[in-house]
Structures are given as structure tokens and as C-alpha cells.
Amino acid sequence: MNKEEKARLWSERIREFRSSGQTCRDWCREHQIPVSTMTYWIRRLKKELPICVSENDQEPVFAKLPSASEIVMRDTVDGTAAVRILISGYIRIEAAPSCPPELFQVLIRTLKENA
Structure with a gap:
């Protein structure tokens, strides 16, 4: 197998x-591929062929981010932050009793997906 064929094979993998939605470790275990090999090819193809390893084939989506004052107004109830995340040597998450359940669910789901 020549270099181009290997690059195509790994690009497809x-x-x-x-697109599987699995973690790298789970996908590699299922396909009997060492994680180190997968990460090697991800790095290599990202340098050589960035288009082959793009996260998705969609156009970028732009969203308006709220200003700092909008965040403060929206995320506080009675002048107290609904959720505070502190990172200093460890992670600490504080949720006020007034924290909307939807906000807490989104926070936990996001942390779970990106952990």
C-alpha cells in the first residue's frame, strides 16, 4: 500500500x-486499532491534508455572543449567579438553588461530552 492509499484509508477511518459519536478509545477498541495509531494519523493528516480530517463538511455557523453585561443580567437570580465554575488546581461547580434545571442539564451534558 503506497502513501496515498494509506492516507485515504486513514482519512476514511x-x-x-x-461521525460515530463514540470516544476515540471506544471506537478504536471496537475496530481493534491502537489509540496511539489513531491519534498519530489524526495529527499527521491534519498537517498534510487538513481537508481530509475536518470535523464536518458543513459551512461554519456564526452566532452572536452575549456581552458581559447581558450574561450577568441573564445568569443571575436575585443578584446571585445561578452557576459558578471555579478552576484552580481542581474543578469546582456550584449551582444555586435557583439554577434552572435546563441550564444545569446542559452544563452536565456539555462537561460529559467534552471530558
């Missing part, structure tokens, strides 16, 4: 992994 990376696309399959990313």
Missing part, C-alpha cells in the same frame, strides 16, 4: 470515527 477518521471520518467514520468522528
Whole structure:
């Protein structure tokens, strides 16, 4: 197998992994591929062929981010932050009793997906 064929093969594997929704470890275990090999090819193809390992084939989506004052007004109830995340040597998450359940669910889901 020549270099181009290997690059195509690994590019396709990376696309399959990313579209699977699985963690790298789980996908690699299922396909009997060492995680170190997968990460090697992700790095290598990202340098050589960035288009082959793109996260998705969609156009970028732009969103308006709220200003600092909008965040303060929206995320506080009675002048107290609904959720505070402190990171200093460890992670600490504080949720006020007034924290909307939806906000807490989104926070936990996001942390779980990106941990």
C-alpha cells in the first residue's frame, strides 16, 4: 500500500470515527486499532491534508455572543449567579438553588461530552 492509499484509508477511518459519536478509545477498541495509531494519523493528516480530517463538511455557523453585561443580567437570580465554575488546581461547580434545571442539564451534558 503506497502513501496515498494509506492516507485515504486513514482519512476514511477518521471520518467514520468522528461521525460515530463514540470516544476515540471506544471506537478504536471496537475496530481493534491502537489509540496511539489513531491519534498519530489524526495529527499527521491534519498537517498534510487538513481537508481530509475536518470535523464536518458543513459551512461554519456564526452566532452572536452575549456581552458581559447581558450574561450577568441573564445568569443571575436575585443578584446571585445561578452557576459558578471555579478552576484552580481542581474543578469546582456550584449551582444555586435557583439554577434552572435546563441550564444545569446542559452544563452536565456539555462537561460529559467534552471530558
